[in-house]
Amino acid sequence: MGDTIEVAQFSDWMRRYAGVIHENAAMLTELDSAIGDADHGSNMDRGMSAVVAALEAGEFASGADLFKKIGMTLVSSVGGASGPLYGTFFLRFGGKLGDGPVDAQALGVALRAGVEGIVQRGKAEVGDKTMIDAWAPALEAYDAAAPDGLDAALRAAAEAGAGGRDAATPLVARKGRASYLGERSAGHQDPGATSSVLLLEAAAATLA
């Protein structure tokens, strides 16, 4: 519990996220059945199990090394759209962490780089009813609360992410498989935004 994050805490974040994804896999797949193709929970569960196996098999000197491995593992094991999107997020996130201690400000920079990677790969904007609807307000809230420290910033991010996820529920999807449903996608919670909020909540529980 300090002002900077240790590599071990990053590992804890990923282990906790793997556990949360496993517990919620059926719920995520259920959400995806309504407006997608009923595989988000099982795909993320498979990917995060592979991440946990990679954490156990290797030793990582820095957050940058750790997240490079995690990003590549997700790209190689998840498939669908979530593989490249989460994979790209962690690759870009890790690429910005550097070798030094990671404080609230440095984590904010890395999170923003990760989200920019998602935007670049998925070409989605706020309002398209995707994970970006959770990430964009989460980043804003994070930056606003960062001067108050890691704990405050991560909690604010998780809360704003959940708000963004819920605000996207009434929207008509414009990206991803949900967009094929047109008006019928309105009223359903987005699975990708949901798994993104779980990632933010796991961060708030482990990194601060």
Add this chain to the structure above:
Amino acid sequence: MKKLINDPADVVSQALLGMEVAHGDRLRVDHEHKVVFRKDAPRSGKVGLVSGGGSGHEPMHGGYVGLGMLDAACCGEVFTSPVPDQMLAATTGVDGGAGVLHIVKNYTGDVMNFEMAAELAADGDVQVRSVVVDDDVAVQDSLYTAGRRGVGTTVLLEKLVGAAAESGRSLDEVTELATRINGVGRSMGLALTSCTVPAAGKPTFELGDDEMELGIGIHGEPGRKRVPMTSAAEAAQLLVDPILTDLPYGTGDSVIAMVNGMGGTPLIELYIMYGEVQRLLEKAGITVARCLVGNYITSLEMAGCSVTLVKADDELVGLWDAPVNTPGLRWGV
């Protein structure tokens, strides 16, 4: 869930084991990467054709690997795009020095994973091009959405482009042909039932006995709208009308037509549907130059069908008639 499987987690790998022993004369399987290769790949000087996507659409794509069609197919989990490692293994494995064409169906995941694979392959020495098939008229195309899905035209395109690659055309020529075929191909589908993804264990959506889902894709996803169940004649009209107005096709046009089963509809019904489709086309002054009736691009055990039309000319009919020897399509050999 009633399925002839051993374990929901092993559906794809065990199907590939069976496929390898069934078609070992023509195919070999890289089990680590879940890639089906033509047995004699790579062919020196021939453009390599790689496709792939989620599993559950059999015979597409693994069943279309062989002489006159694909050189390799990457098999993802059921209804889930394969990953870049698989596509890279397929791409380097089929490159005979003339480059490789990726045939990608327009789904967000497929497009992103193939893009990442193409970036990785470009770091090596392989020249990679890609064509994204987006032929589903149920989805209104727009700059602001994911666009139309890739469905039935993919099968016809793989056959036609496969013949062109077999005849020694260059990567540029093969890519141009693939793009042109996608431009003149249109599809529309309907479902009478949903389907069950093995890992999910229950149907993706529920459909009443008196309902059908119009404008479906190939992943058990709900369609554009739910309509009352109707006769084959009216169902054919619901599929053919939006296709004909979309391209548009007109009097005097010639087409390659496919009436495709989604996996759970018997051939006897597909032939009734084909008869109705042919009658509607005739009425519109359109000639069917060649046709396919059967299960070619499926959605597990979903009942229902789709109609695909590709506007044909002499060149395309010639490519269609060229020899093909794959588990899913075989003639002229």
